[in-house]
Amino acid sequence: MDISIKKSKLTSHQNIQITGSKSESNRLLLLQALYPQIQIENVSNSDDSALMQQALNSQEELIDIHHAGTAMRFLTAYFSIQNNREVIITGSSRMKERPIKILVDALTALGADITYLENDGFPPLKIKGRHLKKSKVSLEAHVSSQYISALLLIASQLENGLELILEGKITSVPYIKMTLTLLNSIGVETSFINNTITVKPNAVEIKPQKLTVESDWSSASYFYSVIALSDLGSEITINSYNKNSLQGDSVLASIYKNFGVTTTFLEHSIILQKTSTISDKSSVELNLSNAPDIAQTIAVTAFGLGLECYMTGLHTLKIKETDRLVALKTEIEKLGGDVAITEASLHLKSAKGINDNVSISTYNDHRMAMAFAPLALKVPIIINNADVVSKSYPQFWEDFKTIGFSINKVL
Structure with missing residues (x-):
């Protein structure tokens, strides 16, 4: 199933329950x-x-x-x-x-x-x-x-x-x-x-x-991206998370400060808030060797914000559901970006604009579909084979509708 996705009006203060890690x-x-x-x-x-x-x-x-x-x-x-x-x-x-x-x-x-x-x-x-x-x-x-x-x-x-x-x-x-x-x-x-x-x-x-089982931090990354690409003051609560997590992807709370997102830990949930703009930043540099699964989300977030982004420690991405480095380069460049990759790194150069209504290929990779979805806050996009999200997050599109995205099948 291919879908078109665009922002209606982002509904802040939603409470999303994410499945276990x-x-x-x-x-x-x-x-x-x-x-x-x-x-x-x-x-x-x-x-x-x-x-x-x-x-x-x-x-x-x-x-x-x-x-x-x-x-x-x-x-x-x-x-x-x-x-x-x-x-x-x-x-x-x-x-x-x-x-x-x-x-x-x-x-x-x-x-x-x-x-x-x-x-x-x-x-x-x-x-x-x-x-x-x-x-x-x-x-x-x-x-x-x-x-x-x-x-x-x-x-x-x-x-x-x-x-x-x-x-x-x-x-x-x-x-x-x-x-x-x-x-x-x-x-x-x-x-x-x-x-x-x-x-x-x-x-x-x-x-x-x-x-x-604690809820999945990799799945939380897409909501971090949504808030990063949203207006100041936007806010979403997601459950069920611990401050002292076993999951490497919990580094999201620190990384997304680069994109103006503040994380507030409650007893069993976290509040994500857009508290600052990134006007003082032109680039972000990250080593993701301990959390490679969030590289796709971060790359799309940086692209949506017009930031240069250099990520290393990505050598394991080549043997995932697809070669994720090649896939990221291909899809971001369709949107108007400029990406250079090596065996273990990705360099996204800052982009001046984003092409709209581009069809994003997902390569049977759940994270490709979900990582690119938040970009619909900036331009309407099409996600091919959108059902692939069931690999890790079956209710993903329903949760995205809840927070204000308009999602329709492409006939």
Whole structure:
């Protein structure tokens, strides 16, 4: 479904409930499969988390996780330790282009039985579950923190636990710390010293407990963008957020000060307010190595405000649902921007105007659709394949209508 989107009148003082964090939900769902005594509240209603739940509950041999990259990585580790269980795990055509060799090599070094069914280094995979006794492995740490988290999530079930040595520059450290904090919260003992992470085997029984997933900060980014592109005094409240978040994308509260947005933390919600203009700024420079998923939103915000923006630490964006750096360059330049990219950076040069009624291609990437949507505050735009938002935020367009956007199907 393609949609046209434009501003009617931004309705301030709206209260938006955002679904639970996909990152937290998928970690906890896997831990719940290993330790059924855990109960989870506010689980993400995203496609990715639904696919994760379905796969964990499935007794079928063929597991298809479609576009869900986190699920592919986490489930590869999970099924590797399901003794006497054999599965084939596959996904979309794009998923078959997303590398998984680093994780498979690490699991194989621990004793896992994994075979590539098509191209070496890529899904689909045939996995024969085993009882893994080895406990020490090294892993390249600069490619994706999800490989690291996948190993950590199963580590307490290994006979001798896990000693994981990280090689090279570690990317997305907050996501690794999120995984370790969730393990600690259920009673698993861990340590992270220099480049070595240790997870002790589960020596004590995990107690029955209820854990509540914090709402998704990546999803909050689109409302930060809306307020940044709005008039002074505009305000939106979003639920349910904590000041001391486990999510790396909570850095939004600090980053968006650059765009005139103030964040006020209440007990379980945040108020976003446009409190200043950016007239004293001409450029913004950011290292997003710890929060690459918000790069698209930030790029569009800066473009909408006519700011130059230079972002580094973006090397993981090339192996996402699409090559997000190429996609950003292509779509922003259709709108009249000037973008230069490298393997790990994006440089947006300041633009004098924005072309209207441009059709934004989304490349089967939920974040492309949602990142460009706030730009409708400046010019009418068209979002192609708008349904793709269901991957992480199914009610996104309804929430955008609530705050004053006019959204119509393109016939």
